[in-house]
Amino acid sequence: MRSHLLNDRTAEHYRRSVTEGVERVAAQLVATKSPFSGVTVDALAPRIERIDLDQPLGDTAAVLDELEEVYLRDAVYFHHPRYVAHLNCPVVIPAVLGEAVLSAVNSSLDTWDQSAGGTLIERKLVDWTAGRIGLGPAADGVFTSGGTQSNLQALLLAREEAKPGPDGTVSLDRLRIFASEMSHFSVQKSAKLLGLGPDAVVCVPVDQAKRMRTVSLARELERCRRDGLVPMAVVATAGTTDFGSIDPLPEIAELCARFGAWMHVDAAYGCGLLASPTRRALLTGIERADSVTVDYHKSFFQPVSSSALLVRDAAALRHATYHAEYLNPRRMVAERIPNQVDKSLQTTRRFDALKLWTTLRVMGADGVGQLFDEVCDLAAEGWRMLAADPRYDVVVEPVLSTLVFRYVPAAVTDPAEIDRANLYARKALFASGDAVVAGTKAGGRHYLKFTLLNPETTAADLAAVLDLIAGHAEQYLGESLDRAS
The missing domain is CATH 3.40.640.10 (Type I PLP-dependent aspartate aminotransferase-like (Major domain))
Incomplete structure (x- = not known):
């Protein structure tokens, strides 16, 4: 069966397949309750390894079912308000339209x-x-x-x-x-x-x-x-x-x-x-x-x-x-x-320029700029939150939309142990799927990082993530104390 666009019949196949795919992804986006499922490499890899690429499924619905199992269900979703890790952004709808057009025409x-x-x-x-x-x-x-x-x-x-x-x-x-x-x-x-x-x-x-x-x-x-x-x-x-x-x-x-x-x-x-x-x-x-x-x-x-x-x-x-x-x-x-x-x-x-073209023609530059202003304003609010929270040390006041900070327990003074607590908290948070944060080093010590590029993220989301981080860090320190005794 020819899958490329040559005539009315294949054009209708294109319409049906793309619509089916969009509906499946849209449903997944709406159903997503956390930025990540917490799946591990060991759990996900066998699902992909057992697929025989020489045995096509021959049906769009079957492929989408398989895609849910090996990708969509466990993707890291940047549009979720508690994804605050790397410089990844949720995408505006006009740009997604541009992506669909440029991929189909394939200039x-x-x-x-x-x-x-x-x-x-x-x-x-x-x-x-x-x-x-x-x-x-x-x-x-x-x-x-x-x-x-x-x-x-x-x-x-x-x-x-x-x-x-x-x-x-x-x-x-x-x-x-x-x-x-x-x-x-x-x-x-x-x-x-x-x-x-x-x-x-x-x-x-x-x-x-x-x-x-x-x-x-x-x-x-x-x-x-x-x-x-x-x-x-x-x-x-x-x-x-x-x-x-x-x-x-x-x-x-x-x-x-x-x-x-x-x-x-x-x-x-x-x-x-x-x-x-x-x-x-x-x-x-x-x-x-x-x-x-x-x-x-x-x-x-x-x-x-x-x-x-x-x-x-x-x-x-x-x-x-x-x-x-x-x-x-x-x-x-x-x-x-x-x-x-x-x-x-x-x-x-x-033709990646088309995405920006459709965005500017629908939203205008001010519309895009206002979204960026919103995440920068949120970072300023997050800074004030962290500066007032005795559980955390925050490095510098933000100019744009990143915050570098670390959990500092009152009862622990060993910098290396505090490093381990922060590393553990980040890893445990990712494994839980409840939120995703980034990590870096500052002054030779391990820190955590919020990168805020989602205008849907709120100060309440940041407060919730900070509580989750503190909970994981405290759990690690408690277990560490038990091991030491």
């Missing part, structure tokens, strides 16, 4: 002759985002798979644009990237992929608010120059993964201009501020960047994946350009045929 955004209007829609959204950032009339960009790819491409452009050292040459082992100790791990990963030396990334200390210390950055840039090294790039973070902190962008821009370094802003998390009706000023200085990473699938409430890299000077994207006669021959440039593959590290690429 590939590498060349014009595979996408037509899709290319122009992506370009329009790139221009819109660059305008929101303030990059100027020569700006351009391309959609990517996520922040890691955007950061990699940005640093590739920075490497190729790096100014020669004192001897007039640029050697990879002399290039240096400066990023705060709170920057995303993809900075180090990108440096390795780009063939830079093991000392290529210089970690700059942060202040009490977890923002890059520009005095320290200036000192490191001076040392770089003094040692005959080349300051290839400075990566400023606008929304660190753990703390949501925003580096001092205007001061970093001044230092980049003085030392001739490429300024990249990783705004994968903080890009929601571009649409915020009240908090846009937090990104002041981003308009001076040479490149910017944005992840719409974080703070624009889009399905994965929906991200982009923006650059101040479109000409810089030439470093990702290669021509193939069977795809994008050089003559197409003269013919002004818009091929997005000329700007991208990817070739075949989904």
